[in-house]
Every structure is written in structure tokens, then in C-alpha cells.
Amino acid sequence: MLTSLYSAISGLQAHTNKLDVIGNNIANVNTTGFKSSRVNFTTVLNQTIKGATSPQEGRGGTNPQQVGLGVKIGSINQNMTQGSPQSTGVSTDLSLQGDGFFVLDNGGSKVYTRSGATAFDEEGYLVNSANGLYIQGWMARSDLDGDGKRDVNINGDLEPISLTSSMPASATENINYTGNLDASSEINKTHTTSISVYDSLGTKHTVNLELEKTADNTWDYTIASSDNGTDIVDAGTSTGTLVFDSDGNLESINGTNLDGNGNGSITDAELEAALPKLIINPTGGAAANQEITLNFSEFTQYGDVSMSAKADTVDGYAAGELEGIEIDSAGVITGSYNNGRLDTIGQIAVATFNNPAGLSQEADTMYAESNNSGQPVIGIAGVGSAGVISPGTLEMSNVDLSSELTEMITTQRGFQANSKVITTADQILEQLVNLKR
Structure with a gap:
């Protein structure tokens, strides 16, 4: 009898945790770049009353007699499917149409996000709008191919991207x-x-x-x-x-x-x-x-x-002063100057992981590398599975509200049923106690 009480308690705990996950999904139904999670249950160890027997001469075998000891959370899996792009018309709003992540610098350590809501701060750095962390990439240096624009070395170390507000004059040669x-x-x-x-x-x-x-x-x-x-x-x-x-x-x-x-x-x-x-x-x-x-x-x-x-x-x-910027599908930032020139400012880096669902969730819709995510592969948009960057759009949350509400109903019923087991077991225990009266 006590076993049923503890099994029901484990059911209450498991369904409470699942309801927490569902509630978090619903709360973030409009959060940019948010990825929903799903709870999977698994059984607790069983108590074996009688083991299985093998067939004997003239008699068949019997199955084991086991009583379950409840339920527990087996896994909480992140759903990393693509969210729908939403047009904003803001040139620094970015969404990735693929498996990549934007790279941010968090006090020397790297974190990753699917939220491309970015802006340039007072000092001209491209930052995450939610927390001000620097977007990582590569700044353009010298003109290597002779096309009149500076070039980006994507094999160099990651660095913050900042605007080049002015262009020095260049003598005719x-x-x-x-x-x-x-x-x-x-x-x-x-x-x-x-x-x-x-x-x-x-x-x-x-x-x-x-x-x-x-x-x-x-x-x-x-x-x-x-x-x-x-x-x-x-x-x-x-x-x-x-x-x-x-x-x-x-x-x-x-x-x-x-x-x-x-x-x-x-x-x-x-x-x-x-x-x-x-x-x-x-x-x-x-x-x-x-x-x-x-x-x-x-x-x-x-x-x-x-x-x-x-x-x-x-x-x-x-010489020229910066008038505007444009970001293309590869993350290349090009500045337009009032001397009629265009020049490459930098390029945004994109990271991919062998197991993105294994990333550890952080605040502000960010992720950190974990033991099961694999190490980040730093590259650029448009190469491999990273996907292309769509400027002027943001990736919407991938929460399916109708599915979450359905899951909430079934979770609520599961919680109610486990509560009923506890009250029923309590009534039976009360009757047992009253037998000696």
C-alpha cells in the first residue's frame, strides 16, 4: 500500500516538472530564437514478487510478477527545428536559415544564440540587443585581391565587429x-x-x-x-x-x-x-x-x-564618412560612404555543432558548449549546414502553441490521476487502521 503512495508521489513530481517545461514553452511563444523542449518519462526500478519460470515437462513457463515503483524524468529534449522568419525591415536584424548559431563573447568565453536581434552601440560595435555582448566575426583588413575593397581573413582569430566611420583618402595611381x-x-x-x-x-x-x-x-x-x-x-x-x-x-x-x-x-x-x-x-x-x-x-x-x-x-x-551599412547572406558587412565608395567592414562568424540539442541553455536565449554538444565549428554563413543569413528578419520561436496546450491538458489529467491514487490509498490505510477498533 505504501508503494502506491510513493509511486503516485513520483507521478506528481514528474508531471509537475513536465508542466514547468510546458509553461516555459508557452511563456516563450513569442521569444526570438527560442527553441521548445519536450519531457519524456521513464519507469523507476520494479519490485519483483516472483521471477519468471521456464517451461517444464508437462507444464508451461510463467512470466515474472513485478510491481512498478513509479515514474521519473527520462529526458528533457530540445527541439532545434527552424523557426519561421519574421520580417522587421531593420537592417541589423538577422536570422539564420540553417543549423548555425551566432557567436557572442561573454567575458572571454564564447556563447551562442539563434537570436539575431543586433544593433550598433555608441562605440560602433555590433552587439546583441538583449545584453550588449559583442557579436563575433572578423574585421576587414587590407585589399588582397585588388578590387578596391578590404578583405576578410576568416581563418584569423574571432574579434568584435565595429564600424569604420570614416574612409581615408587614397591617391590615384x-x-x-x-x-x-x-x-x-x-x-x-x-x-x-x-x-x-x-x-x-x-x-x-x-x-x-x-x-x-x-x-x-x-x-x-x-x-x-x-x-x-x-x-x-x-x-x-x-x-x-x-x-x-x-x-x-x-x-x-x-x-x-x-x-x-x-x-x-x-x-x-x-x-x-x-x-x-x-x-x-x-x-x-x-x-x-x-x-x-x-x-x-x-x-x-x-x-x-x-x-x-x-x-x-x-x-x-x-575621404568619406559612413552613410549606411548592408549585410548580405554570407554575413559580410559593407559600408557605403558619402564619397560614393563601398568598402567591406567585416564578416559575421557562424558556429555549428555536431549535436546542437546537447547545448546547455543560458539566459537571454543563449547556449553554451556542453560535454555532449561537441566542439563548435567556426565558419561563415552559406557554407555547409550553417545556413544563410537573412537580413531584416528575426527567427520566431518554434513553439507550437496548439501542441503545448494539448500537452498541458494531458499533463493536468495525469497529475489529477496521481492525486486520486494518493487519496484512495489514504482511505484504504484509514480502513486498515480502523480494523482494530
Whole structure:
């Protein structure tokens, strides 16, 4: 009789714990990035009254006679399925469409979250909106691939991501010219094109290129600046001659042969040596003697194509201040500056685990590595199972409210039934006590 009391008590305790889990799930039905949990029951050891017997001659075997001793919590499992993305329109709100986690720095230790509600603080650091912990990733450093933007080394150590509020000026080093010089032009025909260049302080200067046809397939060029006080230091670099072959390809620059076509058969080193170097001295306190390489190798001379020679691309730019940021699906943060330039600021790191359900839950919808989660694999969004980042959205809680309410009803009935066992056992014990009266 006492066994039934203790079994019922274990049932009350187990169902109370399950109700606690259900209540927590329902409480977090609207919590960003929350993952619901589920309780599984298991039996307590049984009391064996009589063991099983094997079949004997003329008589069959019997099953064991056992009385259960109650119930206990077998496991509380986290449901790590994807929550639905909710659009917010806030550029720093992020959701992961995959198995990854954002990485946060918590006083030197790393914690992880699915909640991508982030913002930039007063000092320009990207932080978790709930607790101010720094979002981890990598800052962009130098331009490694020559595209004019800084690059991120994702193999480096994790670090907080902060905004680069200003962009320093960059002096012009190269002007690339392209287009066609009309082969049918008369002798002494001229064509002029202009381009803006920048000194080391970001001050803009205008460089003019004048092309004059001096003979068949031959054009002389003259470089000058229309800015007062901006001088061509080495006059020998400001003039020269371009010679084309009969097919309209650039053959030589200032007497240096380009193998007759100028389309790449010359080596990069030979082409670099052939290109003229313009040396100017800008005003305004900038560093003296600024060297600019003039690339004419893409010029052509066709008779059936109109005159289109011009400066196509130029590097260098003025200083700029940050106007806005954009985060792409790989977590790359790009800043837009008021000098018209775009530059990479950094990239957000994403962690994956072999067993994400084994992570230890922390406050503020965060998780910590546990003995059964596996070690974090740090990478970037869009690679492997990490999933892509969806900016302007937040991952909603994956709590299924209808299922939780159903579970709450069955848990309540289970609790009531166990309570009934206790009251029934108590009544029987009372009758036993009264037998001696």
C-alpha cells in the first residue's frame, strides 16, 4: 500500500516538472530564437514478487510478477527545428536559415544564440540587443585581391565587429583608357578626354588627355592639368606617341613594341614597363611628386567605329564618412560612404555543432558548449549546414502553441490521476487502521 503512495508521489513530481517545461514553452511563444523542449518519462526500478519460470515437462513457463515503483524524468529534449522568419525591415536584424548559431563573447568565453536581434552601440560595435555582448566575426583588413575593397581573413582569430566611420583618402595611381580612335580621321585631327584624379589628401584634380593624329596609324598624346597650381613635374612623361598596326591594334607606346596586338601576348611586366608614368605635383599640402600610370593598352583604331577614346577607370578617391551599412547572406558587412565608395567592414562568424540539442541553455536565449554538444565549428554563413543569413528578419520561436496546450491538458489529467491514487490509498490505510477498533 505504501508503494502506491510513493509511486503516485513520483507521478506528481514528474508531471509537475513536465508542466514547468510546458509553461516555459508557452511563456516563450513569442521569444526570438527560442527553441521548445519536450519531457519524456521513464519507469523507476520494479519490485519483483516472483521471477519468471521456464517451461517444464508437462507444464508451461510463467512470466515474472513485478510491481512498478513509479515514474521519473527520462529526458528533457530540445527541439532545434527552424523557426519561421519574421520580417522587421531593420537592417541589423538577422536570422539564420540553417543549423548555425551566432557567436557572442561573454567575458572571454564564447556563447551562442539563434537570436539575431543586433544593433550598433555608441562605440560602433555590433552587439546583441538583449545584453550588449559583442557579436563575433572578423574585421576587414587590407585589399588582397585588388578590387578596391578590404578583405576578410576568416581563418584569423574571432574579434568584435565595429564600424569604420570614416574612409581615408587614397591617391590615384592608375588611369585606364579605353575606346577607339577613328582611323579615317584626317591628319592633325585632335580628340580630348578628361578624368578626375585624387591626391593623398583626397583633393580632386583634373587630368586632360589630348590625342592628335600626326600620320597614318600614329597618334601623339599630351597630358595636362586644368587645375591652377597642379604641375606636371616630369615633362617627358606628359607627351608621347601611340602607333597602331594595320588591323587597328595598338602596336607600340613611345617606341616600345607590344608584339603587334596589345591584347595580352606581351607579359605583364613588359606591359607595365611600356606604360608611361605621369608625375604630378598637386597643390594643397599633399605629398609631392605623385606618380600615376597611364594605361593605353586597350585603345583601338578602327575605321568603321566612331571616336570613343576616353578614361574608363581610375583608382583613388576622396575621404568619406559612413552613410549606411548592408549585410548580405554570407554575413559580410559593407559600408557605403558619402564619397560614393563601398568598402567591406567585416564578416559575421557562424558556429555549428555536431549535436546542437546537447547545448546547455543560458539566459537571454543563449547556449553554451556542453560535454555532449561537441566542439563548435567556426565558419561563415552559406557554407555547409550553417545556413544563410537573412537580413531584416528575426527567427520566431518554434513553439507550437496548439501542441503545448494539448500537452498541458494531458499533463493536468495525469497529475489529477496521481492525486486520486494518493487519496484512495489514504482511505484504504484509514480502513486498515480502523480494523482494530
